Amino acid sequence: MILTFTATELTSLLINVRLEKISKSKDLEISFLLDEEKFILDSQEEQKDRKEMILSATINGKSKFLESLSQNHKTKRIAVRFLQEVDEIVGADLEKYGPFKTEDIATIPYENAQALIAKNAATKVRLED
Numbered sequence: 001m002i003l004t005f006t007a008t009e010l011t012s013l014l015i016n017v018r019l020e021k022i023s024k025s026k027d028l029e030i031s032f033l034l035d036e037e038k039f040i041l042d043s044q045e046e047q048k049d050r051k052e053m054i055l056s057a058t059i060n061g062k063s064k065f066l067e068s069l070s071q072n073h074k075t076k077r078i079a080v081r082f083l084q085e086v087d088e089i090v091g092a093d094l095e096k097y098g099p100f101k102t103e104d105i106a107t108i109p110y111e112n113a114q115a116l117i118a119k120n121a122a123t124k125v126r127l128e129d
Contacts, residue, residue, distance in 0.1 A: 074111040079125035081105045086121055 092111040116122035
């Protein structure tokens with residue numbers, strides 16, 4: 001048990017050190033990265049792009065674009081697994097979902113999923129689940 005815990009800690013430390021080194025590198029050679037590292041870098045690049053998009057739209061007064069972005073995000077569907085029974089709900093997209101039984105898996109709007117997750121009524125389904 002102690003050996004497994006130590007191996008887990010060492011693996012986590014190794015990954016964190018590599019990612020920190022990668023993020024600080026000025027001459028990054030993508031071909032030398034593991035696929036898992038590329039996966040993380042892709043999400044960081046996407047976050048940077050999103051931040052720049054919001055900043056640009058805000059500075060340039062593109063309120064319609066920001067409203068559209070907000071609505072798309074609220075209604076973007078994500079997969080959840082229900083931890084308890086949930087009656088039918090009206091989604092952020094005004095569609096009806098449910099009712100759901102414990103252990104049901106469904107894709108529902110992000111905003112609704114977040115509310116159910118906060119109440120411990122559901123959990124996000126990830127690829128590795």
